[in-house]
Amino acid sequence: MKIRRLALLVAATLGVGSATGFAATLNVGSWHVWTGSQTLTKATCTLTGAATATDTYVDESRTGANDTAKTMAVQPNTAARQWTFIRFDLSSCSIPTSGGADTATLKLDVKTTPTVSRTLTVTPVLTTWAGATIDWAPAQALTYGATTTTFATGTTNGATLSLPVTIDVDALIKSATANYGWRISDGGTTVTGDTTVFNSTEATSAAARPQLVINYEK
Amino acid sequence: MNLLSKTLGVVLAVAVTFAGCAAAATLAFGSTALSAGNATATSCGVSSLAATRTVDNAGSVARVDVGSIPLACSGETLSVTLVGSAGASLGSGTGVIGGCVATCSVSIAASVTNFGVAVSAANVLSLSFAAVGA
Numbered sequence: 001m002k003i004r005r006l007a008l009l010v011a012a013t014l015g016v017g018s019a020t021g022f023a024a025t026l027n028v029g030s031w032h033v034w035t036g037s038q039t040l041t042k043a044t045c046t047l048t049g050a051a052t053a054t055d056t057y058v059d060e061s062r063t064g065a066n067d068t069a070k071t072m073a074v075q076p077n078t079a080a081r082q083w084t085f086i087r088f089d090l091s092s093c094s095i096p097t098s099g100g101a102d103t104a105t106l107k108l109d110v111k112t113t114p115t116v117s118r119t120l121t122v123t124p125v126l127t128t129w130a131g132a133t134i135d136w137a138p139a140q141a142l143t144y145g146a147t148t149t150t151f152a153t154g155t156t157n158g159a160t161l162s163l164p165v166t167i168d169v170d171a172l173i174k175s176a177t178a179n180y181g182w183r184i185s186d187g188g189t190t191v192t193g194d195t196t197v198f199n200s201t202e203a204t205s206a207a208a209r210p211q212l213v214i215n216y217e218k
Numbered sequence: 219m220n221l222l223s224k225t226l227g228v229v230l231a232v233a234v235t236f237a238g239c240a241a242a243a244t245l246a247f248g249s250t251a252l253s254a255g256n257a258t259a260t261s262c263g264v265s266s267l268a269a270t271r272t273v274d275n276a277g278s279v280a281r282v283d284v285g286s287i288p289l290a291c292s293g294e295t296l297s298v299t300l301v302g303s304a305g306a307s308l309g310s311g312t313g314v315i316g317g318c319v320a321t322c323s324v325s326i327a328a329s330v331t332n333f334g335v336a337v338s339a340a341n342v343l344s345l346s347f348a349a350v351g352a
Contacts, residue, residue, distance in 0.1 A: 031350065031351070031352055032261050032262040032290075032291070032294060032349065032350065032351045032352070033261065033348070033349070033350050034261035034262065034264045034347075034348070034349040034350075035346070035347065035348045035349075036264070036266055036267055036347045037301075037344055037345060037346045037347065038266075038267065038268050038269060038344060038345045038347070039343070039344045040342060040343055040345070042340070042343070098268065098270060100270060100271060100272070100273065100339070101273065101277075101339075102273065102277055102338075102339040102340040103273075103276075103277035103339075103340060148275070149275055164275040164276060164277075165275070166273050166274070166275045166276070166277050167272075167273065167274065167275050170272060170273055171272075174270065215277075215340055217339070217342070
């Protein structure tokens with residue numbers, strides 16, 4: 001009798017022990033867990049020159065295209081406003097739509113600054129324009145996006161200004177939609193000596209031409 | 219009496235043995251190794267994930283988006299870690315897997331609690347993912 005009782009006790013103990021262990025196993029198995037990683041490749045693409053860039057400016061006071069000019073102007077004067085347009089062809093960078101810009105910087109060389117530093121506005125252009133034909137009237141018919149950035153011209157002739165355009169370029173990479181570049185304008189008050197003149201893609205010095213520097217990942 | 223003592227000794231030994239097994243299972247669940255092992259076998263169907271991220275104009279990570287997540291993962295939690303050089307964590311964020319149609323997705327916006335406020339995208343060399351759910 002004693003032996004039978006002890007055997008039952010052992011069996012019960014085994015049962016409890018098994019149940020405890022099994023319950024723990026079930027608890028582990030009832031959760032989904034997955035871990036993984038994604039490696040990113042970093043690179044830089046620099047765009048400059050007529051092969052990848054198109055730029056011009058429009059002048060409210062006269063008709064005619066300015067795409068072959070060596071400089072581009074921006075000024076706020078009533079009835080004589082001047083806007084600069086610039087775009088780059090990103091296709092030569094071969095960035096996949098799954099990639100993105102870490103930073104994108106538009107570099108403009110200021111040939112002649114205003115007398116007093118001005119605040120200029122960079123606005124994305126959402127509809128097409130051609131450097132060979134655009135002037136003031138067609139520029140009014142374009143569609144523009146939200147302001148990308150504003151920047152100060154400074155008063156140092158020959159300075160290179162670096163304008164952050166990361167959001168726009170990142171979006172262009174991801175969407176792979178057509179790229180119509182940016183408009184640069186001055187919405188400030190008219191004063192004497194308020195014109196900013198940038199070197200264009202046609203500038204004699206290659207170093208003075210506009211650049212778009214894209215640090216990207218893919 | 220001797221028999222009883224011996225038997226109780228056996229019972230205790232058995233009990234301790236199984237307690238040890240249970241404890242081992244509990245410890246293993248909490249360990250990284252078993253979590254990873256079980257993940258492969260019992261995940262919600264994820265074989266790999268790829269994220270895209272948006273940035274602000276200064277180049278800081280603004281949002282991380284992860285798509286093409288299997289429907290079976292709906293409602294589970296996805297943790298994304300931005301990893302820099304030498305495997306250093308630059309910031310982590312979590313989001314609930316949702317937005318399910320054919321597949322599911324997660325968008326994690328940068329904030330004080332997700333990724334921190336200014337992680338430079340240029341410093342992010344890889345992303346680590348962990349999908350966890352019941």
